[in-house]
Amino acid sequence: MLNSKINFLSFPLLLAPMEDVTDAVFRKICKDCGADVVFSEFASADALIRNVKPTLEKLQFDETERPFGIQIFGNEINTMCEAAIIAQSLHPDFIDINWGCPVKKVAAKSAGSGMLQNIPLLLSITKAVVKSVQIPVTVKTRLGYDLQSEMITDFAEKLQDVGIQMITVHGRTKTQMYKGVADWTLIGKLKQNPRIHIPIIGNGDIVSAQQAADYQQLYAVDGIMIGRSAIGNPWIFKQCKDLIINNIQPSYPSNKDRLNICKQHFQLSIATKGDFYGILNMRKHYKHYFSGFENFKDLKIRLLTSNNISQIEDIFQQIEDKYC
Numbered sequence: 620m621l622n623s624k625i626n627f628l629s630f631p632l633l634l635a636p637m638e639d640v641t642d643a644v645f646r647k648i649c650k651d652c653g654a655d656v657v658f659s660e661f662a663s664a665d666a667l668i669r670n671v672k673p674t675l676e677k678l679q680f681d682e683t684e685r686p687f688g689i690q691i692f693g694n695e696i697n698t699m700c701e702a703a704i705i706a707q708s709l710h711p712d713f714i715d716i717n718w719g720c721p722v723k724k725v726a727a728k729s730a731g732s733g734m735l736q737n738i739p740l741l742l743s744i745t746k747a748v749v750k751s752v753q754i755p756v757t758v759k760t761r762l763g764y765d766l767q768s769e770m771i772t773d774f775a776e777k778l779q780d781v782g783i784q785m786i787t788v789h790g791r792t793k794t795q796m797y798k799g800v801a802d803w804t805l806i807g808k809l810k811q812n813p814r815i816h817i818p819i820i821g822n823g824d825i826v827s828a829q830q831a832a833d834y835q836q837l838y839a840v841d842g843i844m845i846g847r848s849a850i851g852n853p854w855i856f857k858q859c860k861d862l863i864i865n866n867i868q869p870s871y872p873s874n875k876d877r878l879n880i881c882k883q884h885f886q887l888s889i890a891t892k893g894d895f896y897g898i899l900n901m902r903k904h905y906k907h908y909f910s911g912f913e914n915f916k917d918l919k920i921r922l923l924t925s926n927n928i929s930q931i932e933d934i935f936q937q938i939e940d941k942y943c
């Protein structure tokens with residue numbers, strides 16, 4: 620049976636999947652701030668088929684998150700197909716295959732961007748995954764394995780031929796990891812290929828709405844994915860929307876707005892994960908929410924060391940008194 624067709628807004632803003640960051644709580648915050656499409660953190664196909672509980676838990680989402688994609692990674696045809704079928708049974712809107720992750724624990728096993736050294740096998744796995752499910756399958760990848768083999772322009776066409784319905788390209792190679800700056804020129808070149816008819820989403824180093832608007836114009840991408848700049852700054856999605864879609868100047872959050880969103884994030888985190896894990900989970904977000912607050916070090920240390928909800932609420936009050 621043919622896969623159903625992907626159907627996003629005309630210029631979607633996507634929250635990048637980020638392990639240990641884009642959990643259901645942060646995704647909800649970003650959705651409320653204008654992200655159109657969100658993904659699960661990546662899930663190992665091996666873990667999925669072995670029914671590993673924390674992996675399955677990472678894939679839970681609610682209806683307000685749609686369109687929602689479950690991202691899987693792996694290196695073997697049968698395992699990836701089985702994992703895709705399990706992911707499909709959770710009813711996401713699409714399945715995304717990660718052919719871009721450069722971190723050692725993934726790439727060294729020839730999963731993620733490690734597979735960019737074996738394009739024939741990568742394409743066989745991708746084709747088999749597309750055939751094994753009925754929902755759309757997308758790919759997130761990089762420019763190529765290294766600077767000598769940047770090959771996204773050819774590779775994207777092959778992915779399209781095996782039934783991939785959308786490709787997100789992070790403008791770095793595998794060997795660059797996160798170094799240097801993302802190069803969007805090859806993403807732009809890919810968009811000029813008249814044989815490509817599926818959406819191409821640009822990703823890498825977007826830090827402001829103005830930059831997103833400039834890159835949309837320069838590289839003609841069909842959507843933009845934002846990762847690190849959304850952490851502590853989920854408004855970036857609304858700002859991009861205002862500038863790119865609504866044609867109005869974006870507004871910037873006040874200190875009070877920042878604090879209020881952080882408080883909302885905190886409350887959701889506690890409600891979803893319980894006191895202990897809810898408090899722990901927030902520690903990676905505080906420095907981003909309050910970045911630029913002068914002489915903030917003492918309050919930050921207290922936020923990072925407190926294990927008690929009412930103490931943290933008290934610190935929020937002190938932040939309000941001092942900065943808002």
Ligand SMILES: Cc1cc2nc3c(=O)[nH]c(=O)nc-3n(C[C@H](O)[C@H](O)[C@H](O)COP(=O)(O)O)c2cc1C
Pocket residue numbers: 635636637638639640660661690717719720759789822823824825844845846847848
């Ligand atoms: C902490 C962290 C975790 C990430 N986890 C994933 C992941 O699970 N799946 C994935 O495809 N990319 C992952 N990425 C890569 C991002 O999705 C994105 O491609 C990259 O950060 C570049 O975009 P940015 O410059 O907007 O952050 C991760 C990045 C970071 C910083």
